[in-house]
Amino acid sequence: MLRKLFKFHGGVKPQTHKTQSTTQPIARVPLPERLVIPLHQAVGGHPRPLVAPGDKVFKGQRIGGADGSLSSAVHASTSGIVRDVAPALMPHTSGLTTLSVVIEPDGEDRWGELDKVNYRTAPPDELRDFLRDAGVVGLGGAVFPSYAKLKPGKEGRLKTLVINGAECEPFITCDDLLMRERAADMLKGIVAMRHMLQAEEVLIGIEDNKPEAVAAVQAAIAASGQSGIQAVAIPTRYPAGGAKQLIRVLTGIEVPHGRRSTDFGVQCFNVGTAYSIFEALEFGRPLISRVVTVAGNVDQPRNYEVLIGTPMDHVVRQSGARPDTDRYIMGGPMMGVRLPAFDVPVVKATNCILVGSPALFPPPPPEMPCIRCGECAKACPADLAPFEMYWFSRSKNFGKAQEYHLFDCIECGCCSFVCPSHIPLVDYFRFSKSEIWARERDKSSADAARDRFEFKNFRQEREKQEKAEKLAAKAAATREKVAADSQAGTASPATEAPDTAKPAAPSAEDTKRALIAAAMEKARQQKAQIAPKNTEQLSAETQADIDAIEARRAATATPPTPDA
Amino acid sequence: MINSPFVRKAASVQQVMLQVLLALVPGIAAYVWFFGAGILVQIALASAAAVAGEAAMLAVRGKPKALFLSDLSAIVTAWLIALTFPPIVPWWLTVTATLLAIVVVKQLYGGLGQNPFNPAMAAFCLMIVAYPALMSQWPAAGQLDFSSQLQLIFGGARQVDAISGATPLDALRTALRAAANPDSQLHGLRAAQLMDGPAYGMLGGKGGEWVALGFLLGGLWLLQRRIITWHIPGAFCLALAASAGLLWAVRPEGFASPVFHLASGGAMLGAFFILTDPVSGATTPRGKLLFAAGAGVLTFVIRAFGAYPDGVAFATLLMNLCVPLIDMNTQAPVFGHKKD
Ligand code: SF4
Numbered sequence A: 001m002l003r004k005l006f007k008f009h010g011g012v013k014p015q016t017h018k019t020q021s022t023t024q025p026i027a028r029v030p031l032p033e034r035l036v037i038p039l040h041q042a043v044g045g046h047p048r049p050l051v052a053p054g055d056k057v058f059k060g061q062r063i064g065g066a067d068g069s070l071s072s073a074v075h076a077s078t079s080g081i082v083r084d085v086a087p088a089l090m091p092h093t094s095g096l097t098t099l100s101v102v103i104e105p106d107g108e109d110r111w112g113e114l115d116k117v118n119y120r121t122a123p124p125d126e127l128r129d130f131l132r133d134a135g136v137v138g139l140g141g142a143v144f145p146s147y148a149k150l151k152p153g154k155e156g157r158l159k160t161l162v163i164n165g166a167e168c169e170p171f172i173t174c175d176d177l178l179m180r181e182r183a184a185d186m187l188k189g190i191v192a193m194r195h196m197l198q199a200e201e202v203l204i205g206i207e208d209n210k211p212e213a214v215a216a217v218q219a220a221i222a223a224s225g226q227s228g229i230q231a232v233a234i235p236t237r238y239p240a241g242g243a244k245q246l247i248r249v250l251t252g253i254e255v256p257h258g259r260r261s262t263d264f265g266v267q268c269f270n271v272g273t274a275y276s277i278f279e280a281l282e283f284g285r286p287l288i289s290r291v292v293t294v295a296g297n298v299d300q301p302r303n304y305e306v307l308i309g310t311p312m313d314h315v316v317r318q319s320g321a322r323p324d325t326d327r328y329i330m331g332g333p334m335m336g337v338r339l340p341a342f343d344v345p346v347v348k349a350t351n352c353i354l355v356g357s358p359a360l361f362p363p364p365p366p367e368m369p370c371i372r373c374g375e376c377a378k379a380c381p382a383d384l385a386p387f388e389m390y391w392f393s394r395s396k397n398f399g400k401a402q403e404y405h406l407f408d409c410i411e412c413g414c415c416s417f418v419c420p421s422h423i424p425l426v427d428y429f430r431f432s433k434s435e436i437w438a439r440e441r442d443k444s445s446a447d448a449a450r451d452r453f454e455f456k457n458f459r460q461e462r463e464k465q466e467k468a469e470k471l472a473a474k475a476a477a478t479r480e481k482v483a484a485d486s487q488a489g490t491a492s493p494a495t496e497a498p499d500t501a502k503p504a505a506p507s508a509e510d511t512k513r514a515l516i517a518a519a520m521e522k523a524r525q526q527k528a529q530i531a532p533k534n535t536e537q538l539s540a541e542t543q544a545d546i547d548a549i550e551a552r553r554a555a556t557a558t559p560p561t562p563d564a
Numbered sequence B: 001m002i003n004s005p006f007v008r009k010a011a012s013v014q015q016v017m018l019q020v021l022l023a024l025v026p027g028i029a030a031y032v033w034f035f036g037a038g039i040l041v042q043i044a045l046a047s048a049a050a051v052a053g054e055a056a057m058l059a060v061r062g063k064p065k066a067l068f069l070s071d072l073s074a075i076v077t078a079w080l081i082a083l084t085f086p087p088i089v090p091w092w093l094t095v096t097a098t099l100l101a102i103v104v105v106k107q108l109y110g111g112l113g114q115n116p117f118n119p120a121m122a123a124f125c126l127m128i129v130a131y132p133a134l135m136s137q138w139p140a141a142g143q144l145d146f147s148s149q150l151q152l153i154f155g156g157a158r159q160v161d162a163i164s165g166a167t168p169l170d171a172l173r174t175a176l177r178a179a180a181n182p183d184s185q186l187h188g189l190r191a192a193q194l195m196d197g198p199a200y201g202m203l204g205g206k207g208g209e210w211v212a213l214g215f216l217l218g219g220l221w222l223l224q225r226r227i228i229t230w231h232i233p234g235a236f237c238l239a240l241a242a243s244a245g246l247l248w249a250v251r252p253e254g255f256a257s258p259v260f261h262l263a264s265g266g267a268m269l270g271a272f273f274i275l276t277d278p279v280s281g282a283t284t285p286r287g288k289l290l291f292a293a294g295a296g297v298l299t300f301v302i303r304a305f306g307a308y309p310d311g312v313a314f315a316t317l318l319m320n321l322c323v324p325l326i327d328m329n330t331q332a333p334v335f336g337h338k339k340d
């Protein structure tokens, strides 16, 4: 059946380079000498280590516990001995380290006792917890904990579950091979997800340059007898595999930046994720390995089932890296990240180890000024005007860059890909975003500091106010006392008529003098208090002023001041 | 450190400009065929001046010379100057105009990509204000052989009136104005009848219409190569034809036909090669439509009511001025924010 497909704006058609790595089935990789398993591999909180150096671990044993509201567990990929729990280099351009568990395999690769769940009867909440503890995260590269996405929206049900088998990045074929070889099991995972999400229909989007995968998935659907699940071949155009773009192509819905797709009745998962969900639910096996494409500057590009934590050079050795290799890239050539070393570990986000050489990925020609040709805007799948954002990023006018929707940029690289002036546009956008985040962080810590400061001021003001009130009371008391004293000798000054004030003058003078003395004392104290005050705290200050005036008035209003 | 993307399309400014130059060739060929090889001399003069001016300015500004000279953008400006100026202007005028365009209008504004005005058109406007007589001498097709053209370009003395006339555009306007005057012997004649003379061809000026056709061809090729989009030529031609057609329909005795307007003067060159200059033009699709439509209407207005032989140059500059405003107000909605 032909479905109506939708188009997304822009996109590019880089050379796909996919055929070389699909000629052979997925292979296993021999156990490496040691595995380095970073504890923080997914979006969300840092799992806490559950093992210590010297511990024996089984394959599948939890070594990092999910922590916080959004987090995902991490497991030992093979049996062996924990040699270290220490920071190690992460597979990221930054060259930063992250807390990792180093395991020396014992060679037996023995599973431990695995938790099981009956996913056909268990309530969704229990399944979600189970998947969180099984460490299942999005394997398309975003590594978002899957359990957190397996919640239908407010309505409790979903219109469409989109399964992403588009795999639009050049060189990468791990999803292709997975669909070809494991379509039936993957489909079981999809059925379980569909059940959890109460999804009306399931659309599996696959770029039409993978006819074998489309056929395999269609055959699996037919064999399963499931209805409402469809494998759809979509036009090959990068980045059709971006979640938003795929949702757009299959359903016509555009999920805006910052909104949940479930609000629009859609949720999207990668095919590899679906397979891991199957493994977890069916066998209780946590996510300890994944399919990884090794491609680029190697003799035999191929896909491997790789244990998480395996050093990348160990994997690449199976394919034979060529001598002029100068870098590994994790991911594809459009969005991949250049790695700081060859022996960084394979993690859950590693869909591809792209082996690079200067000949394969030559440095771009020198950057020229932007000629405003608009090619970048034509290619942008987010409908942005990259050259405008570039201009403002360059001049560090981040506010303006944000006005041009900087944060809607998905960093797909299409704009850099087409720019005739060879401007590394995405680099500018990454830079701007990180600058803005840094400023936000600074601002929020400054906000916290200001809050503390304001509270201190508030406290001081309150104390001052209390003091002023006390003073006012005291002044009133003084006045009363003075008044009482003078009253003893003369008629009540309060009732005295102005023209009869003369006889009472001396006592009135006394009263006045006493009051002035009290007021001066008060003013002196006030001054001492005002000195350290921040002039910005106007409201508190004004309040104090008002209090002081009131106190003064209270002290001076009632006594007769005929001469004054 | 180089970040992703690690692959790039094989595109460069140089390639873009080279294709623009190639696209100009059919028009230039027609030009040479009908008006003689003098134009080639002008193109050579302008190119040499452009390269010299650009190189000097790059040296002064401390920019890499080889890189920026090889982008060919200066050559495109030079060719456009040669092609929009009368082919028999003296050599120093071509050279001065080109240097002005490159040194002042382009480089002093910051060089490639920075100039708010189209350099060739700015130079044209400056020159027509400064040398109105020289800038208004257009030989008719086949009127001058190559050696007399060379003499005019390099020789000192000029017998202005003897060798040149106005453009057909200019001439027709003058004739139409005369026709409106009851005292004139042309009184009462219509544009079609006025165009019966030897200076006119089937659509526009004799020969000129073929040059325009050449530029149209080249422009279509640029469209097909996706160097330009349809928005600017489409909106410009439509607006020019519509505004010309409106007045022509109302008062055919007073105005030239829309076809004549499209086929004459710098209309085709403007539509496909001048207004489409990305640097000084609008960038959003809607903005391009507005920008070019404005230029089309202005071109007609200046042609029909102004004192200059053609309106494309002034119209371009005026619309260049509006570009920031147009761009700012025509940003398309981004992904997820469209109203379907
Ligand atoms: S593609 Fe490059 S040169 Fe063209 S507008 Fe975009 S940034 Fe400028």
Ligand code: SF4
Binding pocket: A376, A379, A380, A381, A382, A383, A384, A386, A408, A409, A410, A411, A412, A413, A414, A415, A416, A425, A426, A429
């Ligand atoms: S990287 Fe950002 S700006 Fe560039 S094309 Fe992709 S989404 Fe658009």
